[in-house]
Amino acid sequence: KRLVLIGPPGSGKGTQSPIIKDEHCLCHLATGDMLRAAVAAKTPLGIKAKEAMEKGELVSDDLVIGIIDEAMKKPSCQKGFILDGFPRTVVQAQKLDDMLQKQGSKIDRVLNFAIDDAILEERITGRWIHPSSGRTYHTKFGPPKAPGVDDVTGEPLIQRKDDTAAVLKSRLEAFHKQTEPVIDYYKKKGAVAELHAEKPPKEVATEVKKVLSS
Numbered sequence: 071k072r073l074v075l076i077g078p079p080g081s082g083k084g085t086q087s088p089i090i091k092d093e094h095c096l097c098h099l100a101t102g103d104m105l106r107a108a109v110a111a112k113t114p115l116g117i118k119a120k121e122a123m124e125k126g127e128l129v130s131d132d133l134v135i136g137i138i139d140e141a142m143k144k145p146s147c148q149k150g151f152i153l154d155g156f157p158r159t160v161v162q163a164q165k166l167d168d169m170l171q172k173q174g175s176k177i178d179r180v181l182n183f184a185i186d187d188a189i190l191e192e193r194i195t196g197r198w199i200h201p202s203s204g205r206t207y208h209t210k211f212g213p214p215k216a217p218g219v220d221d222v223t224g225e226p227l228i229q230r231k232d233d234t235a236a237v238l239k240s241r242l243e244a245f246h247k248q249t250e251p252v253i254d255y256y257k258k259k260g261a262v263a264e265l266h267a268e269k270p271p272k273e274v275a276t277e278v279k280k281v282l283s284s
């Protein structure tokens with residue numbers, strides 16, 4: 071299966087991805103995670119992406135299309151993949167269609183994490199992540215066993231630099247202006263399934279399961 075997850079910051083894309091990945095044996099390609107790793111490693115890509123990310127703006131289409139093109143070539147992604155955070159502009163969506171068409175494939179399903187903006191600040195400001203595994207916690211909605219520490223490795227958790235109420239405002243603005251048109255783009259193709267992303271994680275997981283088995 072080739073899946074796209076679309077939703078505003080904090081809507082649960084990164085939380086549901088590992089569950090879908092395990093159940094369907096798909097590779098998880100999250101442009102935000104890849105960009106953050108590039109920023110941390112100070113690669114040329116990371117140096118170019120850093121400023122836009124810290125301001126909550128989108129990184130240029132060319133940069134992200136380049137990393138997705140590269141990542142999709144991995145043997146583990148040939149059977150199918152979950153795109154988390156990509157495409158985020160109509161240009162990215164068109165380019166993705168072109169890339170897939172060349173391989174004779176296409177996007178099978180787009181999961182729209184529909185949610186009210188008002189809920190997102192609490193989700194974003196309470197998030198803690200384990201950078202190397204991508205495991206995500208929340209102080210209120212899914213706390214780690216010991217505060218500030220990853221359950222599996224015992225390593226410290228961190229907060230993302232862009233997870234402040236102020237930067238969230240720009241991220242939401244970018245979502246409404248640049249990414250919502252992508253949902254319409256896929257709706258015209260009849261590929262979109264709506265999720266009630268305001269529900270607790272387990273209920274959202276059940277909805278995802280239903281969509282993917284139908």
Ligand code: AP5
Pocket residue numbers: 077078079080081082083084085086101102103105122123124126127128129130131134154155156157158159162193194196197198206207208209211212241267268269270271272274
């Ligand atoms: P990215 O990393 O993709 O960030 P985002 O889209 O803002 O999404 P988030 O990761 O914040 O949200 P999520 O939906 O994954 O939420 P999560 O599941 O963790 O992108 C970052 C930046 O990179 C962008 O701003 C841009 O600069 C750049 N970028 C990336 N891709 C790009 C592209 N294609 N083009 C251009 N630029 C790009 O959940 C959030 C919190 O809520 C967690 O603490 C979690 O535990 C909790 N939670 C999750 N689900 C629930 C639930 N159902 N109930 C209660 N709590 C929940």
Ligand code: ZN
Pocket residue numbers: 083084102
């Ligand atoms: Zn995420």
